[in-house]
Amino acid sequence: METLRTLPGDDVRQIMWRYADRFDLQMAVQSARSVARGVVARMVADGVRHSHEWTEQKDSLLKTFDEAGITAVFLDPHQGGFIEGPKNMALSLVAFELSWVDAGAATCSLANNLALSPIHERGTTEQRDHYMTLCAPAPDRAPWRGAFALTEPIPYVGVDTGVLTGKVRVDSWEEGQEPILHVEKRGRFITGMDFANYATAAVDTADPRIKSSCIIILEETDPGLFDRGAPTLKMVHQLSSTRDPVFNLKVPASRIVGGYTVKDGCIVPNYSHSEVIAAVFHRTRVPVALMTTAKLLSAVEPVIRYQRGRFRGGDACEAGSAKFELGLQQKQDAVIRLAEVWAAGEAGASLGFATARLFDQLDPTEKAKDAALAAKGVSGARGQMTALKKVQPEAIEYVNLLFVPEQERDAARFAALDADPVVKYQALEAEAGVLCPACKLWNTGHGATVMREAVAMMGGYGITEDCPGFLFHKWNDSQLEATYEGPECVQRRQMSITMASDIFLAYVDNYIAEMERVAASNPETGAASVAAGLTLWKHTFDFLSANKDADGKKLYHSNRQAVTFPLADALCPLIATRLQILDVLELAAKGPENPVVAEGLEGYVAFFSDLARVQAAKAAGEAAKACASLVYGYAPAGADLTAFAGLRAAVDASLAGCGAARERAGQALTQVMIPEALDYPM
Ligand SMILES: Cc1cc2nc3c(=O)[nH]c(=O)nc-3n(C[C@H](O)[C@H](O)[C@H](O)COP(=O)(O)OP(=O)(O)OC[C@H]3O[C@@H](n4cnc5c(N)ncnc54)[C@H](O)[C@@H]3O)c2cc1C
Numbered sequence: 001m002e003t004l005r006t007l008p009g010d011d012v013r014q015i016m017w018r019y020a021d022r023f024d025l026q027m028a029v030q031s032a033r034s035v036a037r038g039v040v041a042r043m044v045a046d047g048v049r050h051s052h053e054w055t056e057q058k059d060s061l062l063k064t065f066d067e068a069g070i071t072a073v074f075l076d077p078h079q080g081g082f083i084e085g086p087k088n089m090a091l092s093l094v095a096f097e098l099s100w101v102d103a104g105a106a107t108c109s110l111a112n113n114l115a116l117s118p119i120h121e122r123g124t125t126e127q128r129d130h131y132m133t134l135c136a137p138a139p140d141r142a143p144w145r146g147a148f149a150l151t152e153p154i155p156y157v158g159v160d161t162g163v164l165t166g167k168v169r170v171d172s173w174e175e176g177q178e179p180i181l182h183v184e185k186r187g188r189f190i191t192g193m194d195f196a197n198y199a200t201a202a203v204d205t206a207d208p209r210i211k212s213s214c215i216i217i218l219e220e221t222d223p224g225l226f227d228r229g230a231p232t233l234k235m236v237h238q239l240s241s242t243r244d245p246v247f248n249l250k251v252p253a254s255r256i257v258g259g260y261t262v263k264d265g266c267i268v269p270n271y272s273h274s275e276v277i278a279a280v281f282h283r284t285r286v287p288v289a290l291m292t293t294a295k296l297l298s299a300v301e302p303v304i305r306y307q308r309g310r311f312r313g314g315d316a317c318e319a320g321s322a323k324f325e326l327g328l329q330q331k332q333d334a335v336i337r338l339a340e341v342w343a344a345g346e347a348g349a350s351l352g353f354a355t356a357r358l359f360d361q362l363d364p365t366e367k368a369k370d371a372a373l374a375a376k377g378v379s380g381a382r383g384q385m386t387a388l389k390k391v392q393p394e395a396i397e398y399v400n401l402l403f404v405p406e407q408e409r410d411a412a413r414f415a416a417l418d419a420d421p422v423v424k425y426q427a428l429e430a431e432a433g434v435l436c437p438a439c440k441l442w443n444t445g446h447g448a449t450v451m452r453e454a455v456a457m458m459g460g461y462g463i464t465e466d467c468p469g470f471l472f473h474k475w476n477d478s479q480l481e482a483t484y485e486g487p488e489c490v491q492r493r494q495m496s497i498t499m500a501s502d503i504f505l506a507y508v509d510n511y512i513a514e515m516e517r518v519a520a521s522n523p524e525t526g527a528a529s530v531a532a533g534l535t536l537w538k539h540t541f542d543f544l545s546a547n548k549d550a551d552g553k554k555l556y557h558s559n560r561q562a563v564t565f566p567l568a569d570a571l572c573p574l575i576a577t578r579l580q581i582l583d584v585l586e587l588a589a590k591g592p593e594n595p596v597v598a599e600g601l602e603g604y605v606a607f608f609s610d611l612a613r614v615q616a617a618k619a620a621g622e623a624a625k626a627c628a629s630l631v632y633g634y635a636p637a638g639a640d641l642t643a644f645a646g647l648r649a650a651v652d653a654s655l656a657g658c659g660a661a662r663e664r665a666g667q668a669l670t671q672v673m674i675p676e677a678l679d680y681p682m
Contacts, residue, residue: 001606001664002600002602002603002606003603003606003607003664003667003668003671003672004600004603004604004606004607004668004669004671004672005600005603005672005673006600006672006673006674007300007301007672007673007674008604009596010026010029011594011596011597012587012591012597012604014026015586015587015590015591015594015597016350016583016584016586016587017093017349017350017353017583018353018357018586019089019093020590020594022089024082024083024084024090025083025089025090025093027069028069028070028073028083028090028093028094029093029094029097031068031069031070032068032070032093032094032097032098033097033100034068035064035065035068035070035098035105036097036098036100036101036102036105036680037100037101037679037680038680039060039061039064040061040098040101040102040105040239041101041102041680041681042681043057043058043061043102043105043239044101044102044239044470044473045681045682047465048238048239049102049104049238049239049473050238051238052231052232052233052234052238053231054194054195054231054241058239058241059194059195061105061108061239062108062145062195065108065109066137066143067137069082070094070098070109071109071112071135071136071137071143072136072137073087073090073091073094074087074091074112074113074116074120074132075132075133075135075136076132078129079128079129079132079133079136080132080133080135080136080137080138081132081136085360085364086359086360086361086363086364087360088283088286088356088357088359088360088363089353089356089357089360091110091113091287091356092286092287092290092352092353092356093353094106094109094287095109095110095287095288095290095291095294096287096290096291096293096294096349096352097294099290099291099292099294099295099298100294100295100297100298101298101470101680102239102470102473102477103237103291103292103294103295103474103477103478103480103481104236104237104238104239104240104477105239105240106287106291107191107237107239107240107291108191108192108239108240108241110284110287110288111146111147111148111191111192111240112135112145112146112192113284114148114191114280114284115145115146115147115148115192115196115198115199115200116131116132116135116146116200117148117200117280117283117284118148118200118215118257118276118277118279118280119131119132119200119217119257120132121276121279121280121283122215122257122258122270122271122275122276122279123257123258124258124259127217127257127258127259131144131146131198131217134197144197144198145192145195145196145197146192146196146197146198146199146200147187147190147191147192147193147196147198147199147200147245148190148191148192148199148200148280149166149185149187149190149199149200149201149202149245149247150187150201150202150277151187151188151189151190152164152165152166152185152186152187152188153165153186153188153244154188157202158188159486159487159489159490161202161273161274161277162274164202164203164204164213164273165185165186165204166183166184166185166186166201166202166203166204166247167183167184167185167203167204167205167206168181168182168183168184168203168204168205168206168207168210168214168216169181169182169205169206169207169210170182170207170209170210170267171250173209178252178253178254179252179253179267180250180251180252180253181210181216181250181251181252181253181255181256182249182250183201183203183216183218183247183248183249183250183251184203184247184248185201185202185203185218185246185247186244186245186246186247187199187201187229187243187244187245187246187247188244189232189242189244189484190229190242190243190244190245191240191241191242192240192241193228193229193241193242193243193245194228194231194241194243195241196220196228197219197220198217198218198219198220199217199218199245199247200215200216200217200218200257201215201216201217201218201247202214202215202273202276202277203215203216203273204273208266209265209266209267210266210267210269211263211266211267211268211269212268212269212272213269213272213273213274214256214257214258214260214269214271214272214273214276215256215257215258215271215273215276215277216251216255216256216257217251217255217257218247218249218251218255219251222249222250222251223249223250224247224248224249224250225246225247225248225249226245226247226249227245227246227247228243228245229243229244229245229246230243230244231243232244234480235476236473236476236477236479236480237477237480253267256269256270257271257276258270258271258276275381281485281486282359282432282433282436283359283436284485285436285437285439285440285485285486285491286352286355286356286359286436286439286440287356288440288444288481288484288485289348289351289352289355289439289440289442289443289444289481290348290349290352290353290356290439290443291444291477291481292348292443292444292447292448292451292478292481292482293345293348293349293352293443293447295447295451295454295471295474295475295477295478296341296342296344296345296348296447296450296451296454297342297345297346297349298469298474299341299345299451299454299457299469299471299474300338300341300342300345301469301674301675301678302458302467302468302469302471302678303338303341303454303457303458303469304329304338304669304672304674305468305674305678306328306457306458306461306468307326307327307328307329307334307335307338307457308325308326308327308328308329309327310327310328311323311324311327311328312324312327326670329669329670332663332666334457335666335667335669335670336662336663336665336666337453337457338454338457338666338669339610339611339614339662339665339666339668339669340450340453340614340618340662341450341451341453341454341457342611342665342669343611343612343614343615343618343665344446344447344450344615345447345450346580346583346608346611346612346615347573347576347577347579347580347612347615347619348439348442348443348446348447348576350576350579350580350582350583351435351438351439351442351443351572351575351576351579351580352439352443354435354579354582355432355435355436355438355439358428358431358432358435359432359436361428362425362428362429362432365421365424365425365428366425366429368421368425369421369422369424369425371421372420372421372422373387373422387422388422388425388426391420391422391423391426392426392502392503394417394420394423395423395426395427395430395503396427396502396503396506397413397417398414398417398418398423398424398427399427399430399503399506399507399510400506400510401413401414401417402427402510403510403513403514426503427503430498430501430503430504430507431504431507433494433498433501433504434495434498434499434504434507434571434575435575437490437491437492437494437495437498437568438491438495438568438571438572438575438576439572439576440485440486440491441488441491441492441495441568441569441572442569442572442573442576443576444478444481444482444488445482445488446572446573447478447481447482448475448478448479448481448482451471451474451475451478452475454471454475455467455471455472455475458471466682467682468678468682469678489561489565491568492561492564492565492568492569493558493561495568495571495572496558496561496564496565496567496568497558499541499567499568499571500541500545500556505538505541508534508537508538509538511530511534511575511578512531512534512535512538514578515527515528515530515531515534515578515581516528516531518581518585519531522581522585522609523657524606524609524610524613524657524661525581525584525585525609525612525613525616526577526581526609526612526613526614526615526616526617526658526661527578527581527616528616528654529577529613529616529617529619529620529651529654529655529658530574530577530578530581530616530619530620531654532620532647532650532651532653532654533574533616533619533620533623533624533651533654534574534578534623535647535650536620536623536624536627536644536647536648536650536651537567537570537571537574537623537627539627539643539644539647540567540570540627540630540631540644541556541567543631543635543644544556544563544567544630544631544634547634547635547636547639548636549634549636550636550637555634563630563634566626566629566630567626567627567630569626570622570623570626570627571623573615573618573619573622573623574619574620574623576615576619577612577615577616577619580611580612580615581612581616583608584605584608584609584612587601587604587605587608588601588605591604591605606664607665607668609661610661610662610664610665610668611665613657613658613661613662614658614661614662614665616658617655617658617662620651620654620655621651621655623651624648624651624652627644627648628644628648631644
């Protein structure tokens with residue numbers, strides 16, 4: 001049987017992650033890679049991570065990003081950028097490339113976009129063009145850089161963003177003039193503060209003449225105090241800047257993100273801070289998820305090299321002997337564990353990039369939805385919610401049609417629903433609302449655990465500063481990725497609401513049917529385990545939603561985190577593995593069209609199928625364990641659990657053949673060719 005010949009290159013990834021036809025994205029990847037494996041890798045190797053201060057050397061990174069075009073990736077061409085249309089996939093690919101070497105560097109580049117995001121998502125057209133153009137590198141001036149200030153000193157906003165101590169009041173308001181506002185805000189752990197020219201800060205109203213909270217833009221030259229604060233003594237991501245700033249400034253009301261209206265002598269912000277934050281984090285969490293994934297995949301090559309070379313150069317073995325050639329790879333456990341790290345990385349990448357692509361589809365649909373609703377006179381968050389609820393049956397119909405093969409579905413009906421932006425938005429949003437927290441939660445949290453395995457494979461070398469691939473740093477860094485932009489509990493909380501929507505549950509039914517079809521045509525992918533795992537998950541969800549505990553309290557309830565959180569955890573790897581399998585099928589289908597990929601295609605597809613099967617078995621097994629402890633753990637006395645037991649047994653039975661797949665994947669790693677040396681320094 002053909003097996004993996006070389007590590008997958010860009011041609012393979014472009015097909016799997018669906019950007020083979022996007023030259024602009026390929027260019028962005030190349031630029032980010034040259035920065036990562038050049039300047040960034042050199043800095044890490046030179047120990048630049050050892051200081052908390054923002055040094056001149058670290059600061060030079062910003063210029064490097066500007067010169068490589070990384071700073072401009074977020075901007076539209078008329079603002080100084082070079083990518084037309086939505087940029088979620090572009091930003092994800094850049095974050096992935098930079099994090100392959102160092103995630104602090106990735107954060108440093110992304111933080112400026114995070115600062116711009118409130119303006120991009122909810123700002124007025126003038127605010128958007130003004131600030132985004134200022135942030136574009138230009139030959140005659142330094143670009144502006146920003147910081148996003150939500151988090152405040154203990155005990156306030158961190159996880160519970162509803163409570164803010166940052167306050168905004170009216171300072172002066174002359175008849176017929178723009179009101180001047182007084183903003184007081186203290187930030188904690190704010191990225192980019194060393195060099196920020198402006199900050200987008202969340203503040204609550206402390207004045208009856210201001211209706212609600214808002215996000216407001218603060219500039220370093222505004223009258224008052226723009227104090228960057230003390231540096232955070234971080235043990236991770238030291239190539240990005242983090243400080244605890246203090247702001248006490250006077251700014252015009254036109255800086256309220258999204259603008260405001262004046263009603264009955266009161267300033268009414270068009271968006272509250274939480275509406276803006278929801279829109280921002282909805283997108284920006286995806287590149288963060290991929291930052292941890294990049295670490296897992298980047299570990300494969302250095303570990304193989306270490307394992308193979310372990311016994312070379314001593315008396316223990318002679319050149320040409322199996323021990324010399326294979327080293328630790330003679331031992332089955334060493335390679336199987338590495339294959340499992342790789343499998344988790346594949347699943348994370350498939351989930352993260354699929355989510356980024358989904359947001360690229362969602363962004364224009366959201367704009368079209370807003371325009372369509374505005375044309376009907378619908379405005380405000382509540383009005384929109386009612387309008388969206390009305391089209392829920394059509395949205396479910398649209399979801400069901402999405403999964404019918406093109407040649408079989410009712411083309412006219414599909415076209416009609418697809419052309420209705422309100423319906424389409426509602427359908428896409430239901431999936432995005434789950435995939436975004438799912439990848440932030442699973443890729444980073446589970447990824448951090450798996451990264452420990454990669455470090456362990458390097459033995460003692462893994463916990464030295466000489467560990468190739470900077471694996472120990474990467475393991476530490478992954479904990480920050482699991483923490484910021486909302487730690488795991490925030491993602492679980494969000495999922496416990498979004499995964500319970502009727503539209504998303506329609507997706508789950510379709511995922512199951514789809515995976516059953518794939519299991520029939522491509523059993524080698526492990527699709528049967530994903531189908532069985534999802535079926536059990538759905539049954540458990542239905543059971544928990546329909547039943548109460550012995551005290552008569554609802555089992556599935558947003559405050560009952562003991563029930564909802566494990567169910568969210570169980571879902572993530574199942575949906576990640578589904579997407580991993582779809583990426584393998586895409587490679588098998590499109591690979592023959594590309595002469596470079598066609599060369600070793602059979603081996604790639606066989607190997608990636610084995611990895612998917614390994615991951616599917618893990619995902620289904622974990623889901624079965626979690627679901628069993630919920631159903632048996634909470635079932636009312638005397639409940640008939642036969643159906644659950646049958647579905648759980650079906651998960652076990654679906655694992656048939658995954659043992660051999662696991663061994664084959666490990667064996668493949670003993671044969672794959674790797675380059676002579678890592679392409680960045682130790
Ligand atoms: C290096 C770094 C850079 C950062 N950059 C920025 C930035 O640029 N801008 C910004 O605004 N913020 C930034 N942050 C802040 C970051 O977003 C917060 O640290 C993060 O959201 C967690 O909040 P917290 O630290 O206050 O944790 P806490 O709120 O203290 O939560 C700690 C833990 O308690 C548990 N918990 C808390 N509340 C709940 C709940 N309701 N339900 C269940 N469990 C709960 C969870 O396990 C949680 O993980 C940064 C942080 C760091 C470390």
